[in-house]
Structures are given as C-alpha cells and as structure tokens.
Amino acid sequence: MPLRMTNQREIVLRELQKSKKHLTADELYVIVKKVMPRISLATVYRNLEILSETGLIGKLEISGRQKRFDYDPGEHDHIYCVICHRVDNLDIAHEDWTPEQLRNVAGYSITGYRLEILGICPDCQKKQKKKEKI
Amino acid sequence: MPLRMTNQREIVLRELQKSKKHLTADELYVIVKKVMPRISLATVYRNLEILSETGLIGKLEISGRQKRFDYDPGEHDHIYCVICHRVDNLDIAHEDWTPEQLRNVAGYSITGYRLEILGICPDCQKKQKKKEKI
DNA sequence: CTCCGTGCAAACGATTTGCACTATG
C-alpha cells in the first residue's frame, strides 16, 4: 500500500499550500528547512513528484526552465512573467477570453501566449495497441 | 558585423530544415556529425541559439527537459506527443479550433492542452519604469 | 589583420539515483 504520510511529506505539502505560490523544488526546500532543518533536497523532490502523481498538488512543466509545483491541483491555466518567471493562476474560463479580459489579469501586461496541444501521436498509438494484445 | 555564415552554421541550418522536424540539439548533432564529423556539440548549441535569435529558425520552449528547434520560424502552435515527446506543427487558425478539428490533427489522439499566457507581472513593470527614469 | 566562430574540456544548474539506515502502517 503506497503513500505513507510521513512527517516530511506532510510538511512539504503543507508549506506549499501555505505559500499560495507556484514554487520550484529548491524554493520550497528553503522554506521547509526552516520547519525541518535536516530534510534533504532529494526528499523534497521525491515528495513533490509523488504528491503531484497523487493529484494533491499540480506540476507545472513550464517551458524550458525549472519545474514549479502548484498548490492548487484543479484545472486552470497560468500566466507567466517573462522577466522574473513568477507564475500566477488564471481563473477566467476559456470562453471568456478576450484581449480586454486578459490584459487586466492580475495586473500583468500581456506580451503573448504559448499553447501546446497534448496528445498521442500516430506511432505511439500503434505501439499502444500492440501492447494491449500481449 | 555579426553573423558570419560559417560552414558549420550553414550545415546546422540546412540539416534542421531538411529534417522537417522539431529536433533537440543533440538529435541534430548526430545528424550534422554525418556531414561534418569534427563539429562539436557546443557549436551546434551556439548556432541554434544564434539562428533562432536571428529568426531563421524557431526555438520551442516546450514543456519538458530539452529545448527543441523549429525549422519553420513562422507563427504557429504545436502539438506534442506526451509519450515520445515528438512535436508537430499545428496549422489551424485559432478561430477554427473545435474539438472535432483538434481531434483529427495529424492523426493525434488529443489528451489535453497547455496554455500559458505570457506577460510582465506588476512588480517587474514597476522595476522597468524605475530603470527608464535613470 | 581583426575578431567572430570553433573544438575541446571543464563547469554548471536542475534533477535523479544508489546506498545503508529509519520509521510508518
């Protein structure tokens, strides 16, 4: 039975939620160390990974740079500062996106957007079907 | 006068274009090495960076670890295979996105999407204004 | 002839892993 709720796991989760931010592993490490000084960075990484698999937090695979972890695991998009790399949640429903709306999101001045459609390519679909047969 | 067109730069550009794919630096390195065996990986990295700054190719800050470079520098979105990490261009105009349309893109089976709005956060806007005054 | 570009190796930052030990369920 996986997912033991250890002390360090609980603290990692709690401190991320308390922060209300989209932190990187090492940013959170600094915070968590104040509560549990002997915790290791590897443990923070491992727990963030596990907690996001479990769905208790979200994992942000933001373009190119460090991963960030989201205290709010619900479905929502993000707004990203191209200068300081800060990330905020975007609570506008997709239907309501208008240039006006977006321009005022959280006081950001909008410079662009980045969209990736995610899916499974034809080749990988074939491979999956093969596996199913075994 | 920057941007000398060296042999290695030309080959890096040409082989990326020939591939018609969204390659990582090291994938392209393997290809380029066949034509110019003594080229170094660092040179491939440097040239991809310069070529994308110049606008001759595109740089994809796609989620995940490695950067990919796009033979097509024009404006367009991307579709991303969550299994093999392959990337394809998406030629549908934003206005035409419908679940139907997307479901048939390039034979992919769509699992989701990822949208990031890019901008400058309030704090960074303030900092910029300060700089302007100096 | 001047520098930009190159190759090489070493440095780097983020993340992961092998190991022996600890503590949860």
Add this chain to the structure above:
DNA sequence: CATAGTGCAAATCGTTTGCACGGAG
C-alpha cells in the same frame, strides 16, 4: 516487521563557458 521513505553523496542530463586556435570578411 516488511518495506516505503529518508539523508547523503555521487551520478546524470542538458546546456553553457573559458580558452587557445582557426578562418571569414
């Protein structure tokens, strides 16, 4: 008391950089 989780250090992965040399303009 079995075995998931931990701390630590070393390893790994993608990328960047310092340096002395080479070649484009």
